[in-house]
Amino acid sequence: MENGRVIDSFLQRFRPDVAIRPDQVDFQPRVVDICSDASSGRYCRNVFEKDYKATIGVDFESEQYVFFNRSFILQLWDTAGQERFKSIAAAYFKGARVIVIAVDLTDLVTLNNSSTWLQDALRDNHDNDCDIYLVGTKKDLCSQSRYERKEQAAIAVANVLGAEYWTTSSLTGENVESFFNRVAALAFEKAVLREQEAIDSRLWHC
Known part of the structure; x- marks a missing residue:
């Protein structure tokens, strides 16, 4: 196509200890069966x-x-994270299936704001079961020792938020493609199951 x-394969998490469905290693068999059904x-x-x-x-x-x-x-x-853009951003939270909170690993203020950003997103999206990701950006600007300290702080926040944690660098491209592939794979799986549940519900009520 x-x-x-x-x-052609299930995308694995960045860290097994901070992941959405951490034990899942492949697409759910039901999803494979649904997608294999040409009818x-x-x-x-x-x-x-x-x-x-x-x-x-x-x-x-x-x-x-x-x-x-x-x-x-x-x-x-x-959507922008600044206070002055809140009213604009809120219009786009409703109906979202995935929420990605990007934080700057060189600036812990953004990490401290992550809980507020998530609350804002969920406030306007309370009807949906969203996958949540916390992504530490600008890894290339951190020394290894500094990165390890920042990552531990970010992981602690991710656990509080119930988010899967990733680290990326837009400059070097590290983990960028892998992250979005992972997001797409899990979103696809949930979309298939959600669509099938809707079909099953309509058939049950016919």
């Missing part, structure tokens, strides 16, 4: 997607993935 990042009606276009409307003030990107020959669109809404 063209025009998509083809993922599944919701796959008539082989695409998982939600409608979106771009709005000034928030950056938006999308990336297409392919799991089990099924296309999956990961939509990324990048």
